[in-house]
Amino acid sequence: MERIKKTRAGQERYEVRLSGSGGQGMVFAGMILAEAVGVEDGKYVCQTQSYGPEARGGTSRSDLVISSQEIFYPKPQELDLLLAMTQESCDIYFPALRENGTLIVDSGLVTQLPDRKVYGFTFTRIAREQLGTPMVANIVALGTISALTKIVSRQGLLEVLKRRAPRGTEERNLQAIEIGYELVRKKKAKVVKSDTGVG
Amino acid sequence: MPIFSEMTHKYLRAKKKFPNVWCSGCGIGTVMGAIIRAIDHLHLSRDEVVMISGIGCSSRMPVYVDFNTLHTTHGRPLAFATGVKLAKPNLKVIIVTGDGDALAIGGNHFIHACRRNIDLTTILINNSTYGMTGGQVAPTTPFMKIGTTAPYGNRERGFDISKLAMAAGAPFVARGTVYHVVQLQKLVEQAILKKGFSLVEVISQCHTLYGRLNKEGGPVEMMKWQRDHAIPISAAGKVPAEKLKDKFFTGVLWDIDFPEYCEEYDKVIALAQSLAEGEGVRVKGKERE
Amino acid sequence: MKPPVKNQRLMQGNRACVEGAMAAGCRFFAGYPITPSTEMAEILAAELPKLSGKFIQMEDEIASLAAVIGSSVAGVKSMTATSGPGFSLMQEHIGYAYMAEVPCVIVDVQRGGPSTGLPTKVAQADTMQVRWGTHGDYYAIAVAPSSVLECYEFTLRAFNLSEKYRTPVIVLMDEVVGHMRERVILPDPDQMTIIDRMKPTVPPEWYQHFEINPHFVSPMASFGEGYRYNITGLTHDPFGFPTEKPEEIKQKMDKLKNKITHNLDDIIQVRAEFMEDANIAIFAYGIVARAAREAVRMARERRIKVGLIQPLTIWPFPDQYMEHIQEQLDLIIVAELNQGQLIGEVMRVNRGKTRVSSLTRYDSELITPDQVFEKIREEK
Numbered sequence: 089m090e091r092i093k094k095t096r097a098g099q100e101r102y103e104v105r106l107s108g109s110g111g112q113g114m115v116f117a118g119m120i121l122a123e124a125v126g127v128e129d130g131k132y133v134c135q136t137q138s139y140g141p142e143a144r145g146g147t148s149r150s151d152l153v154i155s156s157q158e159i160f161y162p163k164p165q166e167l168d169l170l171l172a173m174t175q176e177s178c179d180i181y182f183p184a185l186r187e188n189g190t191l192i193v194d195s196g197l198v199t200q201l202p203d204r205k206v207y208g209f210t211f212t213r214i215a216r217e218q219l220g221t222p223m224v225a226n227i228v229a230l231g232t233i234s235a236l237t238k239i240v241s242r243q244g245l246l247e248v249l250k251r252r253a254p255r256g257t258e259e260r261n262l263q264a265i266e267i268g269y270e271l272v273r274k275k276k277a278k279v280v281k282s283d284t285g286v287g
Numbered sequence: 288m289p290i291f292s293e294m295t296h297k298y299l300r301a302k303k304k305f306p307n308v309w310c311s312g313c314g315i316g317t318v319m320g321a322i323i324r325a326i327d328h329l330h331l332s333r334d335e336v337v338m339i340s341g342i343g344c345s346s347r348m349p350v351y352v353d354f355n356t357l358h359t360t361h362g363r364p365l366a367f368a369t370g371v372k373l374a375k376p377n378l379k380v381i382i383v384t385g386d387g388d389a390l391a392i393g394g395n396h397f398i399h400a401c402r403r404n405i406d407l408t409t410i411l412i413n414n415s416t417y418g419m420t421g422g423q424v425a426p427t428t429p430f431m432k433i434g435t436t437a438p439y440g441n442r443e444r445g446f447d448i449s450k451l452a453m454a455a456g457a458p459f460v461a462r463g464t465v466y467h468v469v470q471l472q473k474l475v476e477q478a479i480l481k482k483g484f485s486l487v488e489v490i491s492q493c494h495t496l497y498g499r500l501n502k503e504g505g506p507v508e509m510m511k512w513q514r515d516h517a518i519p520i521s522a523a524g525k526v527p528a529e530k531l532k533d534k535f536f537t538g539v540l541w542d543i544d545f546p547e548y549c550e551e552y553d554k555v556i557a558l559a560q561s562l563a564e565g566e567g568v569r570v571k572g573k574e575r576e
Numbered sequence: 577m578k579p580p581v582k583n584q585r586l587m588q589g590n591r592a593c594v595e596g597a598m599a600a601g602c603r604f605f606a607g608y609p610i611t612p613s614t615e616m617a618e619i620l621a622a623e624l625p626k627l628s629g630k631f632i633q634m635e636d637e638i639a640s641l642a643a644v645i646g647s648s649v650a651g652v653k654s655m656t657a658t659s660g661p662g663f664s665l666m667q668e669h670i671g672y673a674y675m676a677e678v679p680c681v682i683v684d685v686q687r688g689g690p691s692t693g694l695p696t697k698v699a700q701a702d703t704m705q706v707r708w709g710t711h712g713d714y715y716a717i718a719v720a721p722s723s724v725l726e727c728y729e730f731t732l733r734a735f736n737l738s739e740k741y742r743t744p745v746i747v748l749m750d751e752v753v754g755h756m757r758e759r760v761i762l763p764d765p766d767q768m769t770i771i772d773r774m775k776p777t778v779p780p781e782w783y784q785h786f787e788i789n790p791h792f793v794s795p796m797a798s799f800g801e802g803y804r805y806n807i808t809g810l811t812h813d814p815f816g817f818p819t820e821k822p823e824e825i826k827q828k829m830d831k832l833k834n835k836i837t838h839n840l841d842d843i844i845q846v847r848a849e850f851m852e853d854a855n856i857a858i859f860a861y862g863i864v865a866r867a868a869r870e871a872v873r874m875a876r877e878r879r880i881k882v883g884l885i886q887p888l889t890i891w892p893f894p895d896q897y898m899e900h901i902q903e904q905l906d907l908i909i910v911a912e913l914n915q916g917q918l919i920g921e922v923m924r925v926n927r928g929k930t931r932v933s934s935l936t937r938y939d940s941e942l943i944t945p946d947q948v949f950e951k952i953r954e955e956k
Contacts, residue, residue: 097873097945119757123586126759133586135757160870161945162756162863300806304817334802339646350806350817355799357649358808358818359642360672366639370646370654371799373630374604378650378800396642399635552630559625 093168093186100155102239103164106226107149107181108173108194113226118150120248121230121240125154128244134162147177154239169237171229172198173211190237194225207236209271215264224257224264231268242269298323298333300353308347312506314465314491315345318412321468322381323352325475337371337380339364341388344418344493348383362393365400368407376406376549379479386413386427390446394426401455401484405548408478409486413448414493422496433500452486453541459485460541465492466513467537477539483547490517490535583762589727589754590615590657593683593747594623595762596728597655600735601770602681603629604654606643608636608662611695612751613685616657637662641669645678649807651798653735657683660702661692663709671710672809673744674832677786677794679773681734683747685754688940697940698751700862700913704920706746707891713829715836717843718746718891720861724758730888736771737843741835742793748890750913752863752942776803784814788827792835836892845888846897850876854883855904856956859922860911861887864943868911871948882952890918898925909951911935911943931955 095101104121106114115137126133131154138149151164166186172178172193182202185191193201195208209232215225227249234240245265253261299305309315326336336354340346342361349356355378359367364382372380389397389411400407416434417423424434424441427448431440452460459481463471471489478485492498492509503509518526520538587595594605594616605620607613621631629652634640640656647654658666663684673680686702688694702709706718717737719730731747738745776783776795785805787794794814797803806816811828813819819828836843847865850872851857860868865886875882885901885908887894902908908930910919919934926932935951937943 095870095874095945096877096949097870098877099870099873119586122757122759126586127584130584131759133757133759135586136752136755159758160866160873161942162752162758162866163942163944165944165946300817303815333804334800337799350808353804355804356806357646357799358806358810360668360809363638363642363669366634366642367646367649369632369634369639370604370606370643370648371650372646373632373643374647374650374652374654375798375800395635396639399639552625556625556628556630559622560628563626 097160099160100157101159102154102168103166104152104154104169104171104233104239105149105164105167105181105184106171106229107147107177108226109146109177110148112148112173113223114148114150114173117226117230118152120227120245120252121233122152123252124240124244124248125152128247129241131156132159134159136163147174147180149177149181169233169239171233173225173229174198175200178202192229192232192236194229207232214267214271218267219260219264221260224260227261227264228268228271231265232272233268234265235269235272294327295320295323298326298353299351304351307351309344310495312492312494313344314414314489314493314506315348315412317465317468318345318410318471318489318491319348319351321471322383322410322475324472325479328472329476329479331379331479335377335379337368337378338383339368339371339380340383341385341393342419343385343388344414345383345385345412346388362388362391363396364388365393365396365407365409369400369403369405372405372407373549373552380407381479382407382409384409384411385418386411386415386448387417387425390426390448390451398451398455401452401457401486403548404456404458404484404545406482407484408475408481409484410475410478410489411448411486412489412491414491414497415445416493416497418493418496422493422500432497434497435500448488449486449540456545457486457541458483458543458545459539460488461486461539462488462490462535462537464490464513464517464537466510467517470537474539481542483545583764585760585762586757587724587760588615588757589721589724589749590685591619592724592727592760593657593721593731593749593754594619596731597681597735598623598627598629599728599765599768600732601653601772602655602735603627604631604644604647604652605629605656606632606634606640606647606654607656607658608634608640610637610659610662612687612754613657613659613683615754616683637665638668641666641673641680641682644680645669645673645676648678648680649799651801653679653739655681655683655735657685659685659687659695660689663702663705667710670744671712671714674710674714675712675809675811676807677742677796677832678744678807679738679742679796680744681731681738681747682744683731683749686748686750688938694940696751698863698913698942699938699940700750700864701917701938702748703890703912703914703917706748713833715833716746716891717741717743717836717889718748719888720748720890721753722862722865722886723753724756725760725762726888727753728760728762732768736769739771739773740793741839741843742773742796743835746891748862750863780804785816786812786814786828786831788814788831792831792838840892840896843889844892844894844897846894847884847886847888848901849884849886851883851885851901854881856880856882856907856909856952857885857901857905858882858909858911858948858952859885859918861890861918864911864913867943867945868948870945871952874945874949875952880952880956882956893921893925895925898922902926902929905930907931907933907955909933909935909948909955911948911951913937913943
C-alpha cells in the first residue's frame with residue numbers, strides 16, 4: 089500500500105476522489121471501491137458523493153476516506169488520489185490533490201494536463217475495444233487504481249463485483265479489473281509531466 | 288320509539304358524555320342514529336368498529352358512541368383512517384366528517400382516499416356551512432348564499448360532492464338526507480358492506496347559523512326543503528328536465544367494482560416474499576394477523 | 577485474507593436508519609418523497625412487505641404522519657421520514673402525537689432552509705424546530721446520529737424510547753449522515769433490547785387510556801383489542817374525553833411534562849471525549865461532531881486541553897451534564913451548521929459561568945476539522 093499520511097490529528101488517512109461526468113459510473117465505482125476496502129479488506133471507509141444539479145449536468149464525483157483507524161471527519165480534506173475521467177473534472181478537482189498525490193486520468197479524454205506527474209490510460213477506448221462497451225471504463229480504472237496504489241486488494245474488487253455488478257455483466261466487469269491490472273503491468277501508462285508535453 | 292331508544296343507548300357512552308354539543312334540531316344526531324341502527328342491523332361487534340372524525344360539529348360524534356373512536360385533526364380523518372385500516376384490515380372503519388372538514392382543508396386527502404380505494408366508509412354530513420366556528424362559508428355553500436365571511440353573498444360555486452367523489456375514483460357514492468332517515472340507514476348499511484371506498488353524502492340542516500343567515504326557517508322548514516328537493520335516483524329520466532331545477536338526486540348514485548387496496552397489498556406481500564425466497568433471502572415468518 | 581466479519585456491510589446512512597427501524601419492529605411506513613430522505617421510502621417499499629409489513633406513499637407529509645399515527649393506534653410500530661419542508665408540514669400531527677400520546681418515529685434528514693432552501697445540501701437548521709416546531713407546551717425527544725452505525729442504533733433506540741414513553745421521537749439526521757456510506761458491523765439481533773409499549777392488565781371496563789399513575793406513562797391498548805376508548809387532540813381527561821376543567825387540564829399537561837422530565841437519566845445520552853482534564857469544550861452534535869472529534873485530537877497533539885461534548889440525544893437538552901461540566905471549563909465553543917441555534921441552549925444553562933463562543937457555517941458546506949481547530953487557537 090502506498091505510504092499513508094498521518095493527519096494533524098495523528099490519524100492515518102487516505103483520501104480518494106473518482107470524478108467524471110454523469111453517466112460515467114463514478115458513483116457506482118465509488119460504492120464498489122468502498123465495499124471492497126471496507127467489507128473485503130476490512131478497513132474503515134467512508135464514502136460520500138457530490139449530489140445535486142452538478143451531478144446531472146457537469147461533473148459527477150464520489151469521494152472516499154480510507155483508514156485502518158476510526159474515521160472522524162467523513163469528507164476529503166486533501167486528496168491522495170484523484171481519478172479524472174473528463175477534462176472538466178480534472179480542471180475542477182486537481183487543486184484539491186495534495187502535492188505528491190496520485191493523479192490518474194483517462195488520457196483519451198483529458199488532454200490538457202497539469203504541470204506534474206500524471207498516470208494516463210485510455211480507459212474508455214480500451215473498454216470499448218476490448219470489452220465491447222465504454223460502460224466499464226470505470227471498472228478498468230478501479231483495476232489500475234488497485235494495481236498502482238494497493239489501496240484496495242484485487243481480490244476484494246473481484247468479490248464485490250461478483251455480487252454487485254448488474255446481472256449478466258459480471259464476467260465483463262471481472263475482466264475489466266484484469267485489464268486494469270494488465271495496463272499497469274505492461275506499463276501502458278503514459279507517465280508524463282505536462283512540461284514535456286502530452287506524448 | 289322506546290325500543291329504538293333502548294337499542295341506540297346500548298351504543299352510546301350515555302352516562303359519561305351527554306348532553307351533547309349539538310343544537311336541538313340539528314341533523315347530526317339523526318345521522319348518528321342512522322349509523323348506529325345500520326351497525327346494529329349488520330350485527331357488527333362494537334369492538335370491531337372504529338369511528339374516526341376530523342374537526343367540526345359532525346366530528347364530535349365519536350365521543351358519544353361506544354366504539355374504538357379517534358377524533359383527529361381538521362380535515363385529516365381519512366389519512367388517519369388509512370393507517371388504521373392498513374394496520375388492521377379486519378376492523379370496520381367509519382369516517383364521520385363535515386363538508387368543510389372533508390372538502391376544504393381535507394380536500395386533498397378526500398380525493399386521494401377516493402382514488403386509492405381502501406375499504407373505508409365515509410359519512411359526509413353536508414350542512415353547507417361551518418357550524419362550530421359560527422356560520423362561515425364552506426366549499427359547499429351555494430352561489431350567492433350568505434355566510435358570516437360572505438356578508439354580501441357567496442361569489443363562489445359550491446362543490447358537487449358526489450360528482451367530485453366519482454371523478455376521483457370512489458367506487459360507491461350515495462346521497463341521502465336527514466329527512467329520509469330510513470333510506471339513510473340503508474345507504475349507510477350498503478356503504479359499510481361495500482368492499483372499497485364508499486361515500487354517503489348526507490344533506491343536513493344547520494338552522495342555527497346557515498338557516499338563520501339565509502332566512503330558511505327552523506329545522507322543520509329546512510327538513511321540508513330536503514323533502515321537497517330530493518328526487519330518488521330511480522326516478523331519473525322519468526322526471527321532466529324543468530322539474531329537476533334546484534333538485535338533487537338521492538340513493539345509490541354510483542356503484543362499481545375496483546380492486547380494493549388492502550387486498551391488493553396482500554398480493555404485494557405475497558409477491559415480495561416469493562421473490563425474496565427465490566433469491567434465497569431469509570424472510571421472517573408472518574408477524575401480523 | 578481476513579475471515580469475513582459477521583454482519584459487516586457497506587451501508588448508506590438512510591438505509592441503516594430503516595434497517596434499525598425494522599430491527600426495532602417497525603412494520604408500517606407512510607411517507608412522501610423528499611430529498612434527501614427519499615431512499616428510506618424506496619427501501620421500505622421493497623423491504624416491509626417481505627416482513628409482512630406495509631408501506632404506503634401518501635398525498636403529502638401531513639397525511640403521512642396521520643397514517644403513521646393511525647397505524648400505531650391500531651398496534652403496529654410505525655414511522656415516517658422527511659426533510660425540512662415536509663417536517664414543517666408534519667408539525668400539526670407531531671403535536672397530535674404528543675397530545676394523544678401515540679408512539680411513533682419521525683426521521684428528519686436536515687437540508688438547507690428556510691423554505692425549499694437547498695434540497696441536496698447539508699444543514700442543522702431544524703435544531704430548534706425539533707424542540708419548538710408545533711404549537712403548545714410539550715417535551716420533545718430527539719436523537720442525533722453522526723455515523724452510519726449510529727443511524728441504525730439510534731433509530732432502534734428512538735423506537736424503544738417512543739414505545740416506553742408513549743411519545744413521538746424524532747431522529748435528527750442531515751444530508752451527509754443520510755447519504756454517506758460506511759463500513760458497519762451491525763449488532764447481533766439477539767443482543768439488542770427491543771421495548772414494546774406497555775399493555776393494560778385491567779379489564780376493559782376499568783381501562784383508562786390516559787391513566788394518571790406514578791410513572792406518568794399509561795398502558796396502551798390498541799384498537800380492536802376489546803378496550804373501546806376515545807382518542808382526541810382536544811385536551812382530555814384520563815378516559816380520553818374532551819375536558820375544559822382546569823384541574824383536569826393541569827393534570828394532563830403535567831403528565832406530558834413529567835413522563836419526560838422524571839426520566840431524563842434514562843433518555844439523555846452524551847458522548848464526552850477528553851473531558852477529564854479539559855478546560856475548553858467543543859459542543860457539537862451530528863455530523864459536526866465528526867469534525868470536532870478530529871479537531872480535538874489535533875489540539876491534543878499540541879497539548880491544548882480541549883474536549884468534546886456531543887449530545888447524542890439533542891432533546892431533552894443535557895442541562896444537568898452541562899451544569900456539572902461547566903464548573904471545570906473556561907470556554908465552550910458551540911459548532912453548528914446554522915446561524916447559531918444550539919448556542920442559545922448552552923448559554924441558557926451557562927448563565928455566564930464561562931465564555932461561550934459560536935462557530936457557525938450555513939453556506940451548504942461542512943464545518944471542517946481545520947475550522948474547529950483554528951477556532952480553538954483563536955479563542956483559547
